[in-house]
Amino acid sequence: MLWPQVLAGVLILAAALGAPAECADSPEIPLTIENHRFTPEEITVKAGTSFILIIVNKDATAEEFESHDLRIEKVIPAGKTLRLRMPALKKGTYGFIGDFNSSTAKGRIIAE
8 A cells, every 4th residue: 555655755745845935925016006106117026926016005096906918907995005916927018007097007017
């Protein structure tokens, strides 16, 4: 009966490799909405590494963070903060807008 030995081997291998990186290991990147604009307008991240985008809405109205490139739409209420876990991106540029103020709220994420 090999199952106990196989299971023990799998558990030892899993312990040796360690657990996958958790949210605490992901870099946190601040993004502010103020006067219907994003600051910074350009964010550079390491390609292939997930990260957490911390979006703070300092405006008196809600804003929607929208990226067609990333297929993300999230509303951030006025005066609130949203922590958005972002996937590991391939090298490239990914645009985003504030959908409620798209003429002024624009930005991009560059994965290098």
